[in-house]
Amino acid sequence: MKNETGSLVRPDALPESASRPVVTPLSASVVYASETPDMLDQQYQGDLHGYTYAREGHPNADVVGRRIDRMEASPNPGVVTSSGMAAVSAVLLGVTQTGDHVIGGNQLYGRSLRMMTEDLPRLGITTSMVDPGDIAAMRAAIRPETRMILIEAVSNPTLQVADVAGLSALAKEAGLLLVVDNTFTTPRAFRPFEWGADVVIHSLTKLLAGHSDVMLGYVAARDRALNDRLRVFTVTAGMNPSPFDCWLAERGMLSFDLRFDRAQSTAARLADHLASLKGVKRVIYPGRADHPDHVRADALLSGQFCNMVSFELDGDRAVANAFTRAADGLSFAPTLGDVGTTLSHPASSSHRALTAEKRTALGMSEGFFRVSVGLEDPGTLCTVFEQAVTTATGN
Ligand SMILES: *Cc1c(COP(=O)(O)O)cnc(C)c1O
Numbered sequence: 001m002k003n004e005t006g007s008l009v010r011p012d013a014l015p016e017s018a019s020r021p022v023v024t025p026l027s028a029s030v031v032y033a034s035e036t037p038d039m040l041d042q043q044y045q046g047d048l049h050g051y052t053y054a055r056e057g058h059p060n061a062d063v064v065g066r067r068i069d070r071m072e073a074s075p076n077p078g079v080v081t082s083s084g085m086a087a088v089s090a091v092l093l094g095v096t097q098t099g100d101h102v103i104g105g106n107q108l109y110g111r112s113l114r115m116m117t118e119d120l121p122r123l124g125i126t127t128s129m130v131d132p133g134d135i136a137a138m139r140a141a142i143r144p145e146t147r148m149i150l151i152e153a154v155s156n157p158t159l160q161v162a163d164v165a166g167l168s169a170l171a172k173e174a175g176l177l178l179v180v181d182n183t184f185t186t187p188r189a190f191r192p193f194e195w196g197a198d199v200v201i202h203s204l205t206k207l208l209a210g211h212s213d214v215m216l217g218y219v220a221a222r223d224r225a226l227n228d229r230l231r232v233f234t235v236t237a238g239m240n241p242s243p244f245d246c247w248l249a250e251r252g253m254l255s256f257d258l259r260f261d262r263a264q265s266t267a268a269r270l271a272d273h274l275a276s277l278k279g280v281k282r283v284i285y286p287g288r289a290d291h292p293d294h295v296r297a298d299a300l301l302s303g304q305f306c307n308m309v310s311f312e313l314d315g316d317r318a319v320a321n322a323f324t325r326a327a328d329g330l331s332f333a334p335t336l337g338d339v340g341t342t343l344s345h346p347a348s349s350s351h352r353a354l355t356a357e358k359r360t361a362l363g364m365s366e367g368f369f370r371v372s373v374g375l376e377d378p379g380t381l382c383t384v385f386e387q388a389v390t391t392a393t394g395n
Helices: 038-046 059-072 085-093 110-122 135-141 162-176 224-236 243-252 256-275 295-301 315-328 354-361 378-393
Strands: 079-081 101-105 126-132 146-152 177-180 200-203 217-221 280-284 308-314 342-344 366-373
Touching: 059 200, 059 217, 059 243, 079 085, 079 224, 079 315, 085 146, 085 177, 085 200, 085 217, 085 224, 101 110, 101 366, 110 126, 110 354, 126 135, 162 256, 200 315, 217 224, 256 280, 256 308, 256 378, 308 378, 315 378
Parallel strands: 101 126, 101 146, 146 177, 177 200
Antiparallel strands: 079 217, 200 217, 280 308, 308 366, 342 366
């Protein structure tokens, strides 16, 4: 019996339209109604495509996922997760088992490092953190029970470039999974699957969504069975994304290419400008000839050196304080990839747990800042930095 009188709670159907919306509709529905038990059976069987329950997938997540699949040239449809860390966790927890060993880059994102050093060992999974630019050290770290190597192509915040070609060959030779977190470099600069990676991870929270108003992640695997396993684990563990976040992320991603190109060209200009200032001791930008890994970056990133610039002010914490105060038009905030330029200061945030000596050894003194370059007018941005450097260092 049809609900013609509207006496039942839910409407039968949406209003009909011969035309379709240009903007992806927001599908807030958690549940999807099937016509018959037979059809539901076929859906669960995979013979008929249809949504059932939003933890298992929904249209807004699929729209975002397929977009990233295309950008990454992913061999399989990736999974959109509730955050970048959910994607990292899905790989580390959904693929390993007690007794396994995992190797990580020694400058991974802080929470990934924490998962590697605190949570995996608690579950009986041992870990080693190794320089991803040092293939001999990586080789030496491999044990019979090693399952995977997790790296980022460009490290945070000192912007070292991993030897991805060497790692890919090593992983193949030793039968390990090579997992690449591509958040920093993005598929516009680097496509890990084309370099032999087995799994690609993203935090969409950063450059891909780009507006600091949504947290999401993505993970895809080259191997079909592994990709399925990651999907099932994220569903079971409840790492599902909200439709509204996916809707926002899609909107942000529509302008990703333009944002990336603009931020990148401004970053190159800012890096050169900072290097010309007297109060700046050194500048780290993979596009500069004086970057230690410049040649590798050029090959790996096909001449795209991204939007992150690090530099060291000539001075102590007081100078660093004076700098962020003087640069008050810029956000001093622990993120990256926003439309606005953001500053981060590792000594007081991501690397505060280390001793001053250890930080200095890693090249992160009190004067060290990381800049995520945004979409400001390049000339204006250079002027703001120059004035803040001059005010803070007195030259
Ligand atoms: C931010 C970030 C993550 C974590 O992503 P969230 O969306 O914040 O959970 C993982 N890896 C890298 C490289 C990141 O920058």
